[in-house]
Amino acid sequence: MKFFAINGSPRKVFNTAQLLDKSLEGIKSVLPEAEVERIDLYDIPFNGCKSCFACKKVNGRHYGRCVYNDDFKPILNKITQSDGLILGSPVYFGDLTGNMRCFLERFMFPFLAYSTTETVDHKRMPLAFIYTMNVSEEASFDLGYHDLFDKYESVLERLFTKPEHLYVHETYQFSDYDRYVSDVFDEKERRHIHETRFPLDLESAFKIGQNIAKRAKKD
Secondary structure (H helix, E strand, O other): OEEEEEEOOOOOOOHHHHHHHHHHHHHHHHOOOOEEEEEEHHHOOOOOOOOOOHHHOOOOOOOOOOOOOOOOHHHHHHHOOOOEEEEEEEEEOOEEOHHHHHHHHHHHHHHOOOOOOOOOOOOOOOEEEEEEOOOOHHHHHHOOHHHHHHHHHHHHHHHOOOOEEEEEOOOOOOOOHHHOOOOOOOHHHHHHHHHHOHHHHHHHHHHHHHHHHHHHHHO
16 A cells, blocks of 8 residues: 655655654554655646646546646656545645645646536545644634635545644744744744644644554555
8 A cells, every 4th residue: 555645845854744754654553564655845846737628628538637747747646546645735825835736736636527427537545634834723713724724625525535634833933043033923932832732743643644544444
């Protein structure tokens, strides 16, 4: 069995990446023989959907599949055949990162049939989504983050399965706050949150990985 974690952050060793790695550990704890791999989207030169509609052509040989041939295509082909998928993205300007948005366009659109009767045959693997953000839980609701992310997840549920999710708030953004203009944040408070709450978030990510593995094993 093969599972992927998709890192929508440009950083490879910070909050989002650590949570995704922990979720993969959770998968391995349930399925020791499974293959797991983290894909860092910012390492891959690719774009979002080109709107060529080759995946929608009547009797087209690429119906239900992305035809665009770039460095991302072979990776996308592997992901769509995986046994489980965990997505992770920080929140930039109140939304997912640009590369995660591009990924979702390429990942989801070919499987979305413009028909009331016709469907696209594809693997419906279990999914999870991890969101990291520097705002508090209360602020995330006030800013409408959860409503927006629910819309993404509703499409994923329609095409695959209902995703689990984890919201990680008030993240520690810098290793040295003194090097950056960031007086809107209380560095001591953020460090305390990182030292006390982030380990619990890592445990939650581990459990998400376990749940994904159990769902895949059951299917």
